[in-house]
Amino acid sequence: MQSSEERASPQTKSILRFLRPALNTLGVPLLAVLTAMIVGGVVIALAGGDPFMAYIGLFEGAFGSPKALSETAVWASPYIFAGLAVALAFKGGLFNIGAEGQLAFGAVMAALIGYALPGWLHIDLPAFIHIPLAIGFGALAGALWAAIPGALKAYTGGHEVINTIMMNYIALNMTSFLLNGPMRDPNPLNVVARTPLIAESARIPPLFEGFRVHWGFILALAVAVVVWWLLWKTTMGFEIRTVGANPDAAKYAGINVKRTIVLTMALSGLLAGLAGTIEVTALNYRHELGFSIGYGFDAIAIALLGKNHPVGVVLAAILFAAMRNGGTRMQFLTQIPVDIISVIQALILLFVAADAIIRYIYRIRAREERVVLTRGWGG
Amino acid sequence: MDWRRFGFIAFIIAILFSVVVLIGKAEISPAVIITSMLATTIAVATPLTLGALCGLYCERAGVVNIGIEGMMLAAAFFGWLASIYMNTVFGMAPMPSLIGGVAFAILTGGLLGLLHSVLSVTFKVDQIIGGTVINILAVGITGFLNRQLFFEKGSIFGGNVPHAPGVLPRIQIPLLADIPVVGRIFDQQPITLAAIALVFITHFVLFYTRWGLRTRSVGEHPRAADTVGINVVRMRYANVIIGGMLAGLGGAYFTLESVPSFEPLMTNGRGFIALAAMIFGNWTPFGAWAAALVFGAAQALQINLQFFRESIPPQWAFLQISYIVGLAPYLLTMLILTGIVGKNIPPAADGQPYEK
Numbered sequence: 001m002q003s004s005e006e007r008a009s010p011q012t013k014s015i016l017r018f019l020r021p022a023l024n025t026l027g028v029p030l031l032a033v034l035t036a037m038i039v040g041g042v043v044i045a046l047a048g049g050d051p052f053m054a055y056i057g058l059f060e061g062a063f064g065s066p067k068a069l070s071e072t073a074v075w076a077s078p079y080i081f082a083g084l085a086v087a088l089a090f091k092g093g094l095f096n097i098g099a100e101g102q103l104a105f106g107a108v109m110a111a112l113i114g115y116a117l118p119g120w121l122h123i124d125l126p127a128f129i130h131i132p133l134a135i136g137f138g139a140l141a142g143a144l145w146a147a148i149p150g151a152l153k154a155y156t157g158g159h160e161v162i163n164t165i166m167m168n169y170i171a172l173n174m175t176s177f178l179l180n181g182p183m184r185d186p187n188p189l190n191v192v193a194r195t196p197l198i199a200e201s202a203r204i205p206p207l208f209e210g211f212r213v214h215w216g217f218i219l220a221l222a223v224a225v226v227v228w229w230l231l232w233k234t235t236m237g238f239e240i241r242t243v244g245a246n247p248d249a250a251k252y253a254g255i256n257v258k259r260t261i262v263l264t265m266a267l268s269g270l271l272a273g274l275a276g277t278i279e280v281t282a283l284n285y286r287h288e289l290g291f292s293i294g295y296g297f298d299a300i301a302i303a304l305l306g307k308n309h310p311v312g313v314v315l316a317a318i319l320f321a322a323m324r325n326g327g328t329r330m331q332f333l334t335q336i337p338v339d340i341i342s343v344i345q346a347l348i349l350l351f352v353a354a355d356a357i358i359r360y361i362y363r364i365r366a367r368e369e370r371v372v373l374t375r376g377w378g379g
Numbered sequence: 380m381d382w383r384r385f386g387f388i389a390f391i392i393a394i395l396f397s398v399v400v401l402i403g404k405a406e407i408s409p410a411v412i413i414t415s416m417l418a419t420t421i422a423v424a425t426p427l428t429l430g431a432l433c434g435l436y437c438e439r440a441g442v443v444n445i446g447i448e449g450m451m452l453a454a455a456f457f458g459w460l461a462s463i464y465m466n467t468v469f470g471m472a473p474m475p476s477l478i479g480g481v482a483f484a485i486l487t488g489g490l491l492g493l494l495h496s497v498l499s500v501t502f503k504v505d506q507i508i509g510g511t512v513i514n515i516l517a518v519g520i521t522g523f524l525n526r527q528l529f530f531e532k533g534s535i536f537g538g539n540v541p542h543a544p545g546v547l548p549r550i551q552i553p554l555l556a557d558i559p560v561v562g563r564i565f566d567q568q569p570i571t572l573a574a575i576a577l578v579f580i581t582h583f584v585l586f587y588t589r590w591g592l593r594t595r596s597v598g599e600h601p602r603a604a605d606t607v608g609i610n611v612v613r614m615r616y617a618n619v620i621i622g623g624m625l626a627g628l629g630g631a632y633f634t635l636e637s638v639p640s641f642e643p644l645m646t647n648g649r650g651f652i653a654l655a656a657m658i659f660g661n662w663t664p665f666g667a668w669a670a671a672l673v674f675g676a677a678q679a680l681q682i683n684l685q686f687f688r689e690s691i692p693p694q695w696a697f698l699q700i701s702y703i704v705g706l707a708p709y710l711l712t713m714l715i716l717t718g719i720v721g722k723n724i725p726p727a728a729d730g731q732p733y734e735k
């Protein structure tokens with residue numbers, strides 16, 4: 001195809017060549033967010049609110065004060081982990097819709113280690129052992145939960161999209177059983193399905209006195225760096241990306257494709273499990289039924305918005321956290337229900353996923369590598 | 380769809396039915412229990428059947444649709460909303476409002492089908508991501524509007540959920556419904572009956588009409604179809620929109636036929652299970668219906684046990700069989716996808732955008 005780039009002068013050519021990657025990696029997501037905000041503003045106006053007031057409220061609520069900043073970081077912590085989980089799977093050519101179930105399973109396991117070790121078995125551990133133990137088992141539970149659909153994909157061809165969704169419902173059913181039954185908070189005043197509080201020794205402390213933001217946020221940032229290192233600086237990461245880009249080529253290059261698929265899913269589940277673990281050990285100090293709902297889809301949106309790159313994922317997670325956190329202030333100022341945030345986020349996802357629409361509106365050309373997910377169902 | 384798989388389906392349904400008969404109270408005759416199970420199974424399989432038919436039209440034309448869940452959820456909400464508006468704001472009688480609601484649900488599904496085809500056929504977005512977008516969009520919009528219209532002060536209904544015009548009435552099939560005991564099976568609501576009729580219609584359309592042949596050719600080998608002058612893009616658009624309308628009718632089941640109310644996330648994964656039913660039915664209407672009945676039977680078991688089972692001591696209440704049986708549809712879906720129960724053969728061009 002004859003592009004205008006070939007006809008342009010050398011100077012324009014070099015500028016274009018310099019700008020194109022930047023436009024591709026930053027431009028489309030930013031324009032997608034912008035477009036979604038504009039469409040969202042129209043919706044707010046139609047619903048009888050003042051869009052400018054709404055967005056000012058959103059910004060104030062998210063970044064306006066130290067407390068707001070702290071709460072945004074609190075929201076961002078699980079989002080970063082869950083977003084990284086989906087992004088890592090995408091890099092390996094897998095679509096993990098099951099972050100929600102893996103997160104719930106990790107949270108249940110972390111809560112179990114947190115309260116049952118001292119409560120049931122009377123093992124009192126110092127914090128420097130108890131906290132890593134709870135986090136480790138929570139992450140492991142998530143990894144295991146994701147490895148099942150991974151193995152089904154690798155060895156039977158069962159499509160991971162449907163299998164991870166099914167695993168979500170199984171996890172929801174099982175946590176509902178556990179939190180209503182054996183793991184239910186025995187406090188007679190308790191009427192909801194939740195676990196008892198975890199022991200003091202299993203709690204991750206806050207970063208600053210008086211604020212809820214905790215070390216889990218720092219851990220999330222550190223894990224983002226680890227994921228980047230793993231994907232781009234290790235053999236394992238190279239194998240994951242190769243299998244994701246072209247499984248046939250990977251096979252001829254001598255990579256064990258099936259093992260890599262299971263491993264990718266397990267790592268992805270591990271990250272999702274960490275999201276649940278952090279919520280339990282650093283924030284709520286217990287697991288409550290239904291808290292995990294919605295994280296899976298948010299994580300997909302975050303991964304796609306962040307272009308499946310750890311840096312992008314962190315930025316996208318902070319954006320989504322800011323919207324969730326600032327939504328309350330927005331509702332206070334404009335009487336528009338917080339649920340509008342879900343609409344805006346869905347629009348962001350729409351425009352990021354269908355980047356062709358954004359390219360069409362803003363006349364950005366060029367394509368880049370894209371992950372092929374639709375490969376037919378079943379075995 | 381081979382007979383082995385139909386046999387497997389019959390076997391699973393038989394097991395689920397016997398569980399209810401075995402656990403049920405001794406004084407209730409098995410005939411009553413089985414009849415009730417059959418009637419419930421057929422009724423609750425309705426959204427699954429319609430969702431599976433939606434998937435069938437889309438995938439036979441070569442477009443993967445995992446947005447069935449979102450299409451049904453959105454249709455459930457907008458159909459319900461339309462029926463309430465017609466009933467309370469425009470003062471229409473309950474029956475016309477309900478029918479109008481169903482029409483709106485179908486329209487909503489069709490529009491989302493249009494969105495899916497714009498994304499996946501025109502913009503060639505990865506079809507699984509396109510479907511996910513529809514799912515998330517449906518959750519966001521229905522949640523927002525549900526709150527904005529009904530639960531906010533100063534909203535149109537002043538913070539109260541208005542009275543819904545009820546649910547669609549039952550239709551007794553003449554003669555069949557008059558048979559003692561068994562007659563209850565033939566006493567069903569209109570969307571359920573329509574779903575069964577649509578299974579037969581879809582079979583006829585797909586395998587005995589020119590439209591069906593063209594649809595299948597576009598899904599198997601779009602280039603060949605294009606060469607002989609079939610408009611691939613138009614066929615895909617039309618079939619995905621038809622599929623969306625069927626999913627819309629399935630959505631109407633939730634709020635206009637099953638219960639007269641809407642709850643956020645009320646489709647509860649039924650769209651995904653419908654997709655699994657379509658795969659298990661090996662992309663055939665009768666197979667998909669049979670598979671939908673299996674999932675329906677698992678759900679009917681949960682519902683019927685509440686009526687027929689002896690009460691259990693409260694300290695064991697948490698160990699409800701519903702948790703175990705509740706897992707059955709999901710585990711079964713995963714089992715089916717492994718291909719152990721016969722190989723699943725999708726249309727050859729399923730999920731691939733057509734580049735001219």
